[in-house]
Amino acid sequence: MTFGDVSGWSISEAIDCGYIIVGSSDSSTNDNDDIYLLKTDSDGKKEWDKIFGTNYDECGYLIQATKDRGYFIAGRMYEFLLNDAWLIKTNSSGYMEWNKMYDAFDPPWNGEFVSETTDGGFIMVGDTLPTSEKGDIVLTKTDSKGNEEWVKIFSVSGDAGGNSIKITNDGGYVILGSTDMGGHFDDILLIKTDERGNVEWTKTLGSILVDDRGISVQQTTDGGYVVVGFTGNYGNFDVYLAKTSSNGDLDWYRTFGGSENDWGYSVQECDDGGYIVLGQTKSYGSGEGDIYLIKTDSNGIMEWNQTIGGPLQDEGHKILKTSDGGYIILGYTESYGLDSGALWLIKLRTM
Template sequence: MVLTALLASCNLEPIDGNDENGIDAGDIRAKIIGGSGQDEATKIIQTSDGGFLITGSSTSNDGDFQGMGIGQRHIHLTKIAANGSIEWLRTFGGSGTDIAHDVIEDRAGNFVIAGESASNDGNFSGQNRGGTDLFLIKVRPNGDLLWARKYGGSGNDIAHAVIQAPGNGYFVTGSTESNDLTFFTKDNTSRDAFVIFTDQNGAQNWTRTVGGSLTDEAFGIAITLRNGVVIAGSHQSQNGNFTGLNPGIAGIFTLELDVNAQFISLVSYAGNGVDVGRSIRQTTDGGFILAGSSDSSSGIFSDNSAGSQNAFLMKLSSNYATEWVKTVGGSSNDAAFNVIQTENNHFILTGESRSGDNDFNNLNQGENDAFLAKTDQTGSLLWVNSYGGSGSESARSLVQTSLNDIAVTGWTESSDGLFENSPGGRNFFFFLTDIDGNLRSVH
């Protein structure tokens, strides 16, 4: 089921079809992928052939992953054709817990996956450095493995995002608790954010950490028009690199580095609560759009009258000054995980919502729902759509397609509503909407 709240005058006429969502009888509204285990998706991209690629993690060894299970939890890579059919699935990992958080297609047409791994065998044979390590995996266009590399130290290290550098190579970001091996220059064992720059074969060019004595971590990454790299995340520290920056309980930060790992800009944005930046993108005007979650009710989040955790959009200038902030939510917990800028310079964010009031008035369908929300270029909310069933859903990633539709992925625990074809348990989903959030059929 999809429910829509109109917040501005816009055309939300259903697509030609037989049901309330414009879907012909017999057409599939959402593709469900998985088995009897816990199967999740964290990222979707459109590939150069017009199809899609989804990554995440799975504990299944049946269903779509029949005979493909590896260890406690394995990395999956799922290729979907432009017509919605599954072209191929690949799993990677070892006997431990291995999780993918991001994937990109590079300019050569290969795919690079980033995440975390506790395995010391399988694809990561002999590479474990202690605790959980961050990894990069590179595969050919058909999903065949080219190489798998681990990075980290004796603590727990996680890669949340990866992007191709302006030349060759890759930038990867996340968090580290190590102060040895890859992170030997780090002088503490608290959690710090990092950027690693590798060549096209995964060999390290340089590593830079940013943090203080408390928990600081990065989740989003983008290439800037200056050919630098910017990361976004959350910081609790007020010392070290964050000296003089008051985060409240936890504040959002952006950090830009040049290609030689030199600081260009470090800025903190905070209210009085816990604020987390999850996704950042360069915008067409040279600035940036940032999405995440906040439970603050003061400072830049003073419009959060509900006092709960809300999703937010934050527009930044080219020098990281705040231009506007828009919170989206209700009286329960709502969070955004990904944002895109559309061709008409509007913004669409996706995430999960537990609320049934305020911006999500009468939209909640069970527990957590997946949602899409659209604003104009000034942050005015145009519409909010909710997608789900009677169980829990979370939308984690979206992409605007070459046909100007929106492709969304995440996970569901429902077997009704939009996800009536789900066999139960936790499975990941793929669905399409038009630019106004109306469902398209997935053949």
Template sequence: MKNLFRILSIILLLCMHSSVFSQFTFENYYGGIDYEEGSAVAETDDGGFIVVGYTESFGAGGSDFFVVRTAADGDTVWTKTYGGTSSDVAKDIVKLDGGHYMIGGFTSSFGLDEPDIYLIEIDYDGNALWSKTIGTEENEQLNKIRKTSDGGFIICGITEKLSHYKYYIVKTNSSGDTLWTRAYDYGIAEWIEQTDDGGYILVVYPYEPFGVTRYDFQLVKLDSDGETAWSKFYGAADPVHEISFAVQQATDGGYLLAGRVDGYGAGGSDFLILKTDADGDSLWSKTFGGGEDERAFTLINTSDGGYLIGGYTATFGGGYFDFYLVKTDENGDSLWTRTYGGEWQEMVFDVKETSDGGFAAVGYTLSYGAGDYDAYLVRTNHDGVVTAISQPETSFGERPELLQNYPNPFNSSTVISWQSPKAGWQTLIIYDMLGKEVATLVDEYRTAGRHMVKFNADGLASGMYCCKFLADDRTSTINMVIGK
């Protein structure tokens, strides 16, 4: 009887420990007084996370790779920056064996004249083991990096040829040495995955330098040597716009694409997912969203056979934009949707399933943090629920400041943000490049804090515009680009 009691006690303790660990959820931010963004996240062996992105608050100057390792509860273990005096931006992270990580991005500090792809391998303590630049005298930028079955890496992004973007794929060995590169048609390679046959699948943001850009989902299948097997487009006729940002191979050998659609759905723009068979033939599509804007930037397969899509929503939640996660089954039917964030602006760029079946989402926040935008990490349980929320007081700096609008460039509308440490009369005016006033968005008394306004550009021609902000005898400006 005593032995049975001991066994039952041990089982109970193990179950309690497992339950407590699986319920570790939080929201947390990381950054300084300037701009930080989280681009990607990887779980560590101890249940913590490594977040990568870029910082303008710390480092050698300009922007630098920003890498934060956290404990399982989201508290910072260490923070590292990598880069030079110019612009260095981390876009993705891959977990390797032995507690190492590969970080991919692009650099203007090192390499040749224009931005080059930049790879850094780090150990568990954030020590850089080696770094490589990949590129030409033109502009090369990385969007995603994946580990391949041979131990090397596959990279997707862009290369600039004669001032126009072409989608660009690079294959390397495990040390980052280039094995081959391919430049394809005009466009931006947003996402890549290795497929079961040893080839690759990618989604492309189409780009037409000599005419009207085609706004459709584009799916491209490559063989193991990077040669194009097929390329297919999916979309309705203009003025409907579909843009894909993520893709995964499904368990049946087909593919699921995620992005946004403008022109049908609930209104504004909506999450759009599209399922194909193994040959790229469309099977079904689904939209998610409300009357305002929703855009999906990331997608993963989940262990239950379904999918998780992440991006932002302007319809639901408590702010202008909020983290927006949609969990579906294998048929694309919604199981749950969740929003996270404060009263201003949050946006998701990467999601991962955690070892206990929960989820981690990373991006940026304007609602919380030490200054401007900060990297923002949300860790949920398997139902997308967060039970511990960090909502620190926010500093607004010492002077009024106009922040960069998002999105930029934009088609029909964008959100302009600013902050002021004290109340007073505040004015926000839009000018064209000839100095002609085209819109006054704000001209009134405003309280101290952060403010946002949506700018509708319907009726304005494509091109560069200037936004001027006046408050407390200070003036600041940003440039915005309308592309139609």
């Protein structure tokens, strides 16, 4: 299923087993992008959509269902020196209930930078706006209306940024970020905190003399963590998949890719204990870039891989396990739909 002239960056399953998607759309009144919210049924057919925008450029990076059956959107407003995080709460029909702007964050690599907390509030991670060459990770907790309750700033020896945050089984948080540790190459950074944002441990993952970027983190059934991203340098990247213990110690890591660039963007643990990885490949497939789907066993050993796409640019942004045991892929395609590109929704059967 494709939807033209819009892009999608985050997807969540709705209470009725349909899907709620957020991204961006070209404004009908000016040349700027607006936040785009799309609701579909279980077959991917549009039920309704909503636009949220100002006179600036905006994009929605995260959508989650809330306990009151509404939705919250984490987005961003961009315009020259203006660079604000934007949190929007809607009801079940997509109508805005409230919104808040936060100006303490740099843009994340990925939209998974807000989660709803057990008390109905929200936790956000991002980067401090650096006054020097060094940035720090900032963690902000709000109440159910988006009002700030507390802020924590985490500083490491080099430039650091927060890309993703998840609530852990013990009620704390795991932050996925990156740091150059004062050098020239980036490493993946994992920070585990308690429910008040106090650091319990900090770990780095990565190889020497290459850039390693973590895009998404998930807690696994054994209490550990699985991280997906990409690794490499000088314009040659491979998909990076790593598994850690509950204390953040590396259990194993794997790389996947060919002679050109390949990136990992999203990962889910499967019922058999293995993992399904979604990304984009320029090494394989039939076009300028294709969706790259990799299935591994519990030790990260590849069982199979598949490319999805046509002759032009196609990419996968998110993969989500659905209530029927299958998976839904949110991506982008220039091969199908409109010539200008389209949001792409793909449903997969149980694996």
